[in-house]
Amino acid sequence: MKDDIVLSVVLYSYLDRPIFDVMLNGSGIGGANSYGGxxxxxxxxxxxxxxxLTWRLDGPPGMARNGETVAMKNPINLAAEQIPADAHxxxxxxxxxxxVEFVFDKYxxxxxxxxxxxxxxxERHGE
Structure with missing residues (x-):
């Protein structure tokens, strides 16, 4: 049985600030703007x-916690059976x-x- 899978990774951040240095198991997967991908x-x-999974917080100069590294707080334990056979x-x-939530798909x-x-x-409430 394989120990891993090779995939293309897309990042979606729903934070109200940019993030950078997003690391998935030690591999860089990019960064994102506020509410962005x-x-x-x-x-x-x-x-x-x-x-x-960790990421670093960004934002305008002087914004609280800029540069701070954050780790996901929910555990994700990935098993081969959770991934569709046609997932890319x-x-x-x-x-x-x-x-954090992982979503696997063919597309x-x-x-x-x-x-x-x-x-x-x-968008509706400016929050």
Missing amino acids: NGMITGIRVPFGKQA YLAVNIYPDNT IPDRTPRGDQIIDKS
Whole structure:
């Protein structure tokens, strides 16, 4: 049995500030603007088992916590059986409460329903 899978990774951040140095199990997967996504990083080796994801906070000069490294607070333990056989993409979704959701798909995954709600609320209420 394989120890990992190689995928193209797309990052979606639902934070109200930019992030950078996003690291998935030690591999850089980019950064994102406020409520944004970035390009795709191909050829990322994702091991099965416990996942580690960190990112650094950015923002305008003087913004609290700029440069601080944040780690996901929810555990993700990835098993081969969780990944569809035809999956080529992994969307990494980072939420404001520092939880993360992985979505696997044959094609580039869209934003999650939870992410759409966060963005919609921000656009309607300026939050």
